[in-house]
Amino acid sequence: MVAAADAIAAEAGAWPGMPVAQAQTLIPGLTVMEARAGDDETALRRLAGWCLRYAPLTAAAPPDGVWIDVTGSTHLHGGETRLLRDLVSRLLVQGFSARAAVADTPGAAHAMARFGGDDVMVVPSGGQEAALARLPLAALRLPEATLNGLRLMGIERIGALAVLPRAPLVRRFGALTTQRLDQAFGHTPETIDPAFPPETVQARLTFAEPLLTPEAFAHVIDRLTASVCSIMERSGQGARQLDLVFERVDGTIQAIRIGTARPSRDPRHLSRLLRERLERVDPGLGVEAMRLLVPRADALVPVQMRVAEAEEPDIAPLIDRLANRLGTGHVYRVAPVDSAVPERSTRPVPALTGQAAGEWPSSPDWPRPVRLLDPPQPVEAMALLPDHPPMAFTWRRIRHRVRRADGPERIAGEWWKRNGEMRSVRDYFRVEDEEGHRYWLFRRGDGENGVSGDMRWFLHGFF
Amino acid sequence: MFSTPAPTGTLARLRAQIARIEHGGARPVHRAVPFDIEAIDGILPGGLLFGALHEVAGTGPDTEHGAAAALFLGGVLARMEGPVLWVQQRADLFAPGLACIGLHPARILFAEAGNEVLAAMEEGLAHPGLAAVVGELSGRLTLVASRRLQLAAEHSGTMAALLRRSRVFDDPDLVAPSAAVTRWRIAAQPSAPPLPHAPSVPGLGSALWRLDLTRCRGGAPGSWIVEACDATGRLTLVANLADGSAAETGRAA
Numbered sequence: 198m199v200a201a202a203d204a205i206a207a208e209a210g211a212w213p214g215m216p217v218a219q220a221q222t223l224i225p226g227l228t229v230m231e232a233r234a235g236d237d238e239t240a241l242r243r244l245a246g247w248c249l250r251y252a253p254l255t256a257a258a259p260p261d262g263v264w265i266d267v268t269g270s271t272h273l274h275g276g277e278t279r280l281l282r283d284l285v286s287r288l289l290v291q292g293f294s295a296r297a298a299v300a301d302t303p304g305a306a307h308a309m310a311r312f313g314g315d316d317v318m319v320v321p322s323g324g325q326e327a328a329l330a331r332l333p334l335a336a337l338r339l340p341e342a343t344l345n346g347l348r349l350m351g352i353e354r355i356g357a358l359a360v361l362p363r364a365p366l367v368r369r370f371g372a373l374t375t376q377r378l379d380q381a382f383g384h385t386p387e388t389i390d391p392a393f394p395p396e397t398v399q400a401r402l403t404f405a406e407p408l409l410t411p412e413a414f415a416h417v418i419d420r421l422t423a424s425v426c427s428i429m430e431r432s433g434q435g436a437r438q439l440d441l442v443f444e445r446v447d448g449t450i451q452a453i454r455i456g457t458a459r460p461s462r463d464p465r466h467l468s469r470l471l472r473e474r475l476e477r478v479d480p481g482l483g484v485e486a487m488r489l490l491v492p493r494a495d496a497l498v499p500v501q502m503r504v505a506e507a508e509e510p511d512i513a514p515l516i517d518r519l520a521n522r523l524g525t526g527h528v529y530r531v532a533p534v535d536s537a538v539p540e541r542s543t544r545p546v547p548a549l550t551g552q553a554a555g556e557w558p559s560s561p562d563w564p565r566p567v568r569l570l571d572p573p574q575p576v577e578a579m580a581l582l583p584d585h586p587p588m589a590f591t592w593r594r595i596r597h598r599v600r601r602a603d604g605p606e607r608i609a610g611e612w613w614k615r616n617g618e619m620r621s622v623r624d625y626f627r628v629e630d631e632e633g634h635r636y637w638l639f640r641r642g643d644g645e646n647g648v649s650g651d652m653r654w655f656l657h658g659f660f
Numbered sequence: 661m662f663s664t665p666a667p668t669g670t671l672a673r674l675r676a677q678i679a680r681i682e683h684g685g686a687r688p689v690h691r692a693v694p695f696d697i698e699a700i701d702g703i704l705p706g707g708l709l710f711g712a713l714h715e716v717a718g719t720g721p722d723t724e725h726g727a728a729a730a731l732f733l734g735g736v737l738a739r740m741e742g743p744v745l746w747v748q749q750r751a752d753l754f755a756p757g758l759a760c761i762g763l764h765p766a767r768i769l770f771a772e773a774g775n776e777v778l779a780a781m782e783e784g785l786a787h788p789g790l791a792a793v794v795g796e797l798s799g800r801l802t803l804v805a806s807r808r809l810q811l812a813a814e815h816s817g818t819m820a821a822l823l824r825r826s827r828v829f830d831d832p833d834l835v836a837p838s839a840a841v842t843r844w845r846i847a848a849q850p851s852a853p854p855l856p857h858a859p860s861v862p863g864l865g866s867a868l869w870r871l872d873l874t875r876c877r878g879g880a881p882g883s884w885i886v887e888a889c890d891a892t893g894r895l896t897l898v899a900n901l902a903d904g905s906a907a908e909t910g911r912a913a
Contacts, residue, residue, distance in 0.1 A: 515745075519780055519783055519784075523771060523780060533755075566754055567753065567758060568752050569757075633847075633867070659725045
């Protein structure tokens, strides 16, 4: 029997449950591989381990899913939507087609990922009831018999099920029906059983009395970082990422994650980064165990203790603290790009790239503004064609009379990068208005040939 | 006795380090970045102080964009050494523009902080490795917040600069009391023709600014007309408005 068919085979007519012989007659040249029980689940577990790059808590959800608890770690990936896009595209590169959804509850995320329609879905916080209402019942993780029974009653959508009286439902279909509903809507908590790959460097402390106060957590953090750092010292590694997992007395789990720009095993630095994120942890009735894991570590050669202060002060700790506060993408350096088009002439690079970040073109003949408007703002301007600066321009309903100007500086489109820029040209002017403010304006087009641009004027920056 | 004589340089550094740790009677030695314009440096204690908070804002439509203010600060940073943290609410600085006034962008660590500009600045000021921390803030600055920055700057000896921006031209928030040691307004002025002897030749010469030092702790306010930063971040005095005299260069606006 066919256990699973990929997209191409499915299109040719193969479906799970079909006898293999029939599929082979139907599709000449069909590749048949034997399904071994347990292989899928092992692979899923490996995938869950790989997903630890996104968040500290992940678990395989057989037969076809992986839970990722992204609470408190989306900031390291530029937000929920970007995290999901990154996840789906990385999986695609590995040969998995995947759909992903973020929601307040595992149940809602499960339903949205499978029945939501898009590859990447983010359910706004508290919006799961509205989002799930239109989905089919199959999204609720109910047994087939229950689904059939409900269908016989004419109930197709989750929204219709949610408004039914509870008691008869439980009597007829069992408590699981309402439990799944409550889990999806967030009325009853559901925990995921996280996977910790055994080879990860980690330390765990359990407490006789549940801990509640930030001071107590801070103390435990110090101890955990110290022991993790001494393990890493022996293996010659430094942490790039740390997960601190709080096991609460009510059986649920909370976690915080921090990242570092450079491998580090400085216990003071790491514990300070962790302590700064403590406010995001809700201890509930108390925490009975804490576990510190190092999901990402890089080689770190031991350095000799320095006696005197280094010539160049090390700003890596500052970068870590800022990145953990503001998000990794929000702390950066800027490197030059070999491009004449101004908005493409710089790009952000990771903050630690440091001084050797490349050559900046210095052309005092054609000064560049200190502020750039991205995208350029359309303005109304009057100018003589083909190459005179505007006499006046109007931006945001304010008219600026141009007193002095310099230009044009012609910047041609980069046809080797974008087809649309085959012949396009911008003519840039620096202009000063009557008050002395200086603006960077450009006209799309060379002023003579229509193919070079539509002759509209834009404001692109301020000096 | 086997003792190796320590090189004096190391010893001096260690002493400085100890003095810093003790932080007692001897406060860290603050230096200043001079403008190399006597009329300005004379009023200030030799220039813009390290270990102090300075506030800069633009005027007119530039209150919102803060272009002249960014160039003014960029010029100061260009004339000092060491890494700089520049915190913005939303990134709109154009690094090539800073390179034009001699501030190499590789020296700058950029941060996009949204509503956390002040907190990010404090992080930067708490770190010993930076020469200066610039923060761009639109909106109110409470006296307490400015005092915190001033104290953090004093403690680390780092220069702190706040670039105030506002969509409102004459925003009263920009003149509300603050703990800054100096406060500046940078106003663009109509510039002179690029070739003074041939005024009809088109083109753009150096931009002209009116610098208003509206507050200076332990000094008097002042106003000057200067030519904007050159390729090394230096200003050139055109006129001292306090005593009404044009500078020796004799170039009037």
